[in-house]
Amino acid sequence: MTRYKFKYFTDNFVTTRRVILGITGIVAFLILWKSAESFEWFRRGTMPDPLKVPGALMDEWGSGRLIPAIESSLIHYLWGLGLGTILGFFVGAFAATIRWFDDFHIYLARLLRPIPPLAWVVFAIAWFQVSHAGAAFVISIGVFWVNYFATYSAVKNVDPRYYELAQAFGQGSYLIRSLKVTLPASSPGILAGVRTGVGQAWMTLIAAELLGVPGMGQEMNSAAGVGAYEAVVVYMLAISAVYALTDMIFSFIEHQILQWRP
Amino acid sequence: MATVVDLNALGFQYPNSESWIVRDLSFSVAAGEFLSMVGGSGVGKSTILRLVAGLLEAQTGSLEVTGKSAEGRRRRGLVFQDGRLMPWRDVAHNVRLGLEGLNLSTDIVNQRIDEVLNLTGLSDFKDRWPHQLSGGQVQRVGIARALAVQPDILLMDEPFSAVDTITRQSLQQELVRIWQASGAAVLFITHDIEEAAYLSDRVIVLKGQPAEIVHERPIEIERPRQRNSEELFRLAADIATYL
Numbered sequence: 001m002t003r004y005k006f007k008y009f010t011d012n013f014v015t016t017r018r019v020i021l022g023i024t025g026i027v028a029f030l031i032l033w034k035s036a037e038s039f040e041w042f043r044r045g046t047m048p049d050p051l052k053v054p055g056a057l058m059d060e061w062g063s064g065r066l067i068p069a070i071e072s073s074l075i076h077y078l079w080g081l082g083l084g085t086i087l088g089f090f091v092g093a094f095a096a097t098i099r100w101f102d103d104f105h106i107y108l109a110r111l112l113r114p115i116p117p118l119a120w121v122v123f124a125i126a127w128f129q130v131s132h133a134g135a136a137f138v139i140s141i142g143v144f145w146v147n148y149f150a151t152y153s154a155v156k157n158v159d160p161r162y163y164e165l166a167q168a169f170g171q172g173s174y175l176i177r178s179l180k181v182t183l184p185a186s187s188p189g190i191l192a193g194v195r196t197g198v199g200q201a202w203m204t205l206i207a208a209e210l211l212g213v214p215g216m217g218q219e220m221n222s223a224a225g226v227g228a229y230e231a232v233v234v235y236m237l238a239i240s241a242v243y244a245l246t247d248m249i250f251s252f253i254e255h256q257i258l259q260w261r262p
Numbered sequence: 263m264a265t266v267v268d269l270n271a272l273g274f275q276y277p278n279s280e281s282w283i284v285r286d287l288s289f290s291v292a293a294g295e296f297l298s299m300v301g302g303s304g305v306g307k308s309t310i311l312r313l314v315a316g317l318l319e320a321q322t323g324s325l326e327v328t329g330k331s332a333e334g335r336r337r338r339g340l341v342f343q344d345g346r347l348m349p350w351r352d353v354a355h356n357v358r359l360g361l362e363g364l365n366l367s368t369d370i371v372n373q374r375i376d377e378v379l380n381l382t383g384l385s386d387f388k389d390r391w392p393h394q395l396s397g398g399q400v401q402r403v404g405i406a407r408a409l410a411v412q413p414d415i416l417l418m419d420e421p422f423s424a425v426d427t428i429t430r431q432s433l434q435q436e437l438v439r440i441w442q443a444s445g446a447a448v449l450f451i452t453h454d455i456e457e458a459a460y461l462s463d464r465v466i467v468l469k470g471q472p473a474e475i476v477h478e479r480p481i482e483i484e485r486p487r488q489r490n491s492e493e494l495f496r497l498a499a500d501i502a503t504y505l
């Protein structure tokens with residue numbers, strides 16, 4: 001009983017300490033930022049004023065730029081993420097389960113995988129011009145490799161004893177085995193890959209949009225062009241918020257699927 | 263007497279291995295019989311069980327799994343030493359595994375699951391995840407899963423060697439009850455001779471490389487058996503001399 005109470009006390013203490021120190025951290029950062037702006041640590045006019053950020057947010061919102069930019073970015077994001085995830089999953093899964101396909105693809109994968117997604121921007125522009133499709137294409141490449149590799153190693157690492165079990169109980173065909181053993185057994189690894197892709201897609205998204213496809217990246221670029229650095233910060237915070245939201249949704253879904261784990 | 267499994271001059275070697283695990287092995291299991299196979303570690307017990315289970319194929323000789331026609335059933339039910347439940351399925355769905363693809367109606371499937379869970383004393387654990395079970399419960403789910411397909415023979419590879427002594431003794435007792443209730447034959451592998459003597463109608467002793475049956479001993483002690491009887495000890499001690 002005493003022990004329990006003590007544990008309760010310490011848990012409470014740990015949470016309280018975290019909240020207090022966490023807020024202090026943010027305040028300290030704001031002070032540092034404000035000083036950098038007031039004392040002009042960088043070239044005059046290039047450092048946004050944190051106190052003007054809320055105003056800039058109202059401006060961007062009011063002028064009808066913020067929401068369409070988020071929407072446009074989300075379109076690139078969802079298409080790029082969806083395509084990259086699905087293709088990465090299937091190529092990874094087939095390569096890990098079909099011997100000839102594994103051999104067939106392995107040199108090709110080693111050759112293409114090190115190429116950073118942004119290097120494909122050149123072709124994205126050549127093939128799709130400056131368009132939604134081009135941005136989605138660039139995003140999907142990074143996501144593809146993340147999911148390909150996560151799926152490939154998760155499937156390769158499935159404990160072969162489960163295949164023996166499936167065979168002993170009449171579930172030995174490729175399709176049945178894939179659905180009843182391979183997929184569930186490798187789901188934690190596959191989902192970890194999907195989640196990495198969810199983050200990775202955001203990173204490439206902004207970079208791809210900096211080239212001029214409508215979206216948050218482009219808005220940031222044009223705001224910076226006219227010296228509106230507070231607006232740039234608004235888009236940076238919007239990126240952070242939307243990412244936190246997607247990650248939260250995904251982690252909820254992941255939790256539902258992986259309920260069986262201890 | 264009707265048999266459920268017939269091995270005739272069976273020979274098996276693992277691919278890319280020179281040595282024969284068995285070279286000329288013959289024995290059969292009678293319908294409803296409880297047969298134990300004992301032998302030292304590495305002699306080939308698990309391999310023989312996998313051959314009988316159809317997970318490995320012998321190079322020479324013949325292996326026949328006879329028995330009644332298998333509509334809606336599987337002739338063999340395998341129980342693993344490590345339990346081997348699918349961690350992503352709850353207890354009921356683990357038990358369901360062998361019933362999938364047998365063209366049984368959902369009602370029949372559920373009825374069979376309830377039946378075997380009842381028989382193995384697991385009715386209250388239907389919805390549990392495997393990680394929420396004790397070692398003994400895991401083994402009982404493994405037995406329920408094998409029984410659900412209504413096999414002519416249960417194939418058990420040292421199913422109780424990984425649980426503590428007290429649990430093992432109660433599992434042995436339950437196994438006898440389950441075996442008698444189900445009417446299936448059992449081919450039971452163990453390295454524990456007392457366990458074999460306590461459970462079986464007949465014990466065969468394997469030895470050598472390739473493995474041969476060096477001794478065969480019917481156990482005619484009446485059931486229910488007394489675990490600590492003098493007779494059982496003497497029998498076990500005698501069988502041990504052939505190892």
Ligand SMILES: Nc1ncnc2c1ncn2[C@@H]1O[C@H](COP(=O)(O)OP(=O)(O)O)[C@@H](O)[C@H]1O
Pocket residue numbers: 276279283301302303304305306307308309310
């Ligand atoms: N997959 C395998 N490939 C090659 N050799 C194996 C394989 N599995 C087991 N063996 C060998 O076959 C022999 C018999 O093994 P096993 O049947 O597991 O023995 P037991 O169950 O009696 O301990 C051992 O020497 C073991 O090393």
Ligand SMILES: [Mg+2]
Pocket residue numbers: 307308309419
């Ligand atoms: Mg063994």
